[in-house]
Amino acid sequence: MADPRYLIIADGNFHPLESKTANSVIRYHPDRVVAVLDRRSAGKTVQDVLGFGGPIPIVATIDEGLAKQPTAVMIGIAPAGGKLPDEWTAWLAKSLAAGCDLISGLHTFLSDDPTLAALAAKHGRTIVDARKPPKNIPIAAGLARLVDPFVVLTVGTDCNVGKMTAQLQLTAALKARGLRTNFVATGQTGIFIEGWGTAVDAVIADFIAGAAEELVLRGAKDADIVLVEGQGSINHPGYSGVTLGLLHGSCRDALILCHQSTRDYIGEYRTTPWLKIPPLARYVEMYELIGSAVHPTKVIGVCLNTFDMTDADARAACREAERETGLPSTDPVRFDPTPLVDAMVREREKYQGKKGKQ
């Protein structure tokens, strides 16, 4: 089967920090993206807006986008609440009629829209709602603590700080070291990139940890190390429940703390700055205390997202994070991920040693 060709809709919101799904798909599969639809930045290239992605064009209309002959149209933004802007439904209808599949990670399922569902059936196209949870998720039973590979979860100081990107960068680096490494996607964007996973924020609340457990059991097959994509933050007023369910259900052996260095307040509440992001050392304390209540938990490194800083400031931020937490720190997108890869390999060896003694 030929590779898919995506037209990504990120209208009005294509931006290094906003259009997370679009940006990540472009970062890891630029060859699959034929165009981005954003009226605000139309005429520019993806490289112009993101600083990566090359000459992929940004177009102003659905017709221009469809003229690039995509095989699928992907919703590339993840707005708070996850609702589809009304205007877009007509674009999606046109896309189905033009022979494209639809791919979405919104909470509101495209396949539940009667018009779109009927059109998809009529034209023989597929609607992929990546946030639709699998059936029969179990209540977590601690089974993830029994798997053989070393399991590492990213945790954050906020939403959208780079937890998924950190894991994808580290996955590549660990594979390059010869370790069989599986990335476990827990959100819609990770699922688009990896091809499987469960959006743990979209399952019924009682089953968050159970969904995480299932994912780790699957990711553990044929792996030396499993890197689980984190979600939200332990002090996020809206999403902390998802974060804790994932923390406990995954029974991870180690954590990597992720932070966007220039962010001062928890993000969704920036219009009325309310919750100041506490020091990194406080996060280490919180995650280790609450994580260890179910399974031994240790933060082993810090990943910084320094996309909006100078090189010198970014290096200084990494040094400061190391000083504050006593842990290795880097920006695995901008700099060499070796300090964190070394930490993971080292901790895994200790862990294997412990397992051997049991």
Place this chain on the structure above:
Amino acid sequence: MADPRYLIIADGNFHPLESKTANSVIRYHPDRVVAVLDRRSAGKTVQDVLGFGGPIPIVATIDEGLAKQPTAVMIGIAPAGGKLPDEWTAWLAKSLAAGCDLISGLHTFLSDDPTLAALAAKHGRTIVDARKPPKNIPIAAGLARLVDPFVVLTVGTDCNVGKMTAQLQLTAALKARGLRTNFVATGQTGIFIEGWGTAVDAVIADFIAGAAEELVLRGAKDADIVLVEGQGSINHPGYSGVTLGLLHGSCRDALILCHQSTRDYIGEYRTTPWLKIPPLARYVEMYELIGSAVHPTKVIGVCLNTFDMTDADARAACREAERETGLPSTDPVRFDPTPLVDAMVREREKYQGKKGKQ
């Protein structure tokens, strides 16, 4: 409208510690319950099994139960995972045909069963699925921290330790002191008892805190004090996500820690004792640290569930809890709830003082 008359199904599982929904409805509305269906204890009275509830009969068949002329048949057990035992569907069909409504708090909605839905329509009966969440729950935005009343949440050392019962006992005692007190139900049993609420464990994971926020805003109307029913436990491997979403979304001013004194291990995992319940002081530390990450959090008292202890042992357990935590402690079902009511009134006065200064 006449009061409802319930036949409660708790077959095979009617027990002081197991049939939580049945037991609580009987405790707070014994006048509404005409019979309990449980083949294991048929012939006994509810009083025989629970130690309260009086002469309500326990019957062995659905026909015996329907002969007591209930207006509604209620599912009285909450099994792990929330699934309806297959055998019961026939009983429920018979109940609809006999003119009864159905009331359920299971995760699997009775109204989604085509046979039951068709029968309900045919006989003009109602199926109440208390766990069906309201539409359009928002992402939590910290609004609950702005309400006027003093908000108190119960938190637990495990599921099913008495968090709801504690709040209902304290609600009655606070009302008796002349305080306008609203109980906020967050689970199906509380909803059955209070008549409104949202089962926060049944909403989509991203909306747990938003559901809690909506409930507190509603409960705050015409109240001096709001008592929110807690869910799960911060170290429960399956349900901790629900607990934390509720803790953060409710923006409560104070917590009451609930524990069943004879329990040593987290309950759902008793078949393979895995997670030992840590000391109460450790829970105080965990709840205060993680709660305060979003809104100032203080544990102000301990409620013990001593149903299976002698009076002397129960009193000793309360003294030991006070010694360990430095907080007032009682079993508000068995003993006088005054120590906890005093603590709540005292903390509320301090809080009003602080508010006045803002």
